[in-house]
Amino acid sequence: MKYAKQMNKLGIALILTAASTFSAFAADPGMADMKGMGNQSMQGMDGMKNMNDTKGADMVMTDGEVKKIDTAQGTVTLKHGPLDNLGMPGMTMVFKVADPAMLSTVKVGDQVKFQAEKVNGKIVVTKIQK
Known part of the structure; x- marks a missing residue:
């Protein structure tokens, strides 16, 4: 008890x-x-980034090669190096473009530099240049 x-x-x-x-x-x-x-x-989390959305202003450009352009779908296929801001290794993949007018500035075979960001949960090319 x-x-x-x-x-x-x-x-x-x-x-x-x-x-x-x-x-x-x-x-x-x-x-x-x-x-x-x-x-x-x-403290100790300086390298962490928001994985939901990324900001283009502080990102470096990634090297890539244009493999295919689909103006009807607003997409570009790029063989690219690592996308550090997205935690992705180098590969070849199809990207939506933020502005379809960007597709008229490149052609298949071009060596480009580009930025890809996660916007509303989707990976989008927001900047591309030769």
Whole structure:
């Protein structure tokens, strides 16, 4: 019986500790998304990028070769090097283009530099140049 009372006290103490911890987060909503941690919140994560969408302004151009152009579909097939911003190795693949007018600036066999970004969950060529 004495053991049961001690276990009840221990259980109550654990519940109170958990409740007070939860209430601290509820009282400071900034803690839930780490805003309260200042510059320390992302320490060690400098190389991480948002994998949902990428920004073209800070990306380097990737080398590629135009293998096929489909103006009706608004696509270009490129044999390309690694797309570091997307975590993809070099390969040959079909890309949608952000602006179909870009397709008139290249022809099959051209060596190009391009940027591909993830836009609304799809990989799109946003910039291409010879």
